[in-house]
Amino acid sequence: MQASVKWIDDMRFVATSGSGHSVVMDGDQGRHGPSPMEMVLMAAGSCSSVDVVGILEKARQPVWSCEVELSAERADSTPAVFTRIHMRFIITGAGVSEKHVERAVKLSADKYCSVSIMLGHSVEVSHDFEIRED
Known part of the structure; x- marks a missing residue:
């Protein structure tokens, strides 16, 4: 690359x-x-979203939308690295299984998302989700 x-x-x-x-x-x-740090944060959200959508599609879940709201905290001193990142996935669909969403988010966090996993070696990364019916 x-x-x-x-x-x-x-x-x-x-x-x-x-x-x-x-x-x-x-x-x-x-x-x-x-900013470059915003790009890193957006890259983590994008990478995880690709995983979550792909996993939910393979599980044949009726998903219409996937958004991830990201919040991050940075160190007070230089270098102002991320110290915490939280990802909140908002999945919209009809009858989407909570079990499948939980599994997709966990697989992305633990196995597939290269960006999030790389950051997780030095940053506290957390995840949660909500399902909205459409």
Whole structure:
């Protein structure tokens, strides 16, 4: 896997993935784009969501929507690393099984989500979920 990051101006940078997709990041407290730390947090949520949706689809659960609300705490001193991350999955569907959602979230957290598992070596990562009927 490869990527590049190029300085644009001020504290803005454009990051380009090896697959050719680009995103602007802002080191000036996210004024013109997500900050690098916000990107890490969003990557953890995206990675876990991919797992949860895939697992629920394989279990033939009638899911229409999957959102994950992420909250994080950072150290007070430099480097201001994440100390805690919480992921709250909101699954919407018709008759979605709580057992299947719980299993999907647990499998993502413990086995499949590379980003979350990598962060979990130095950050307290927690998960919960809610199911909404549509």
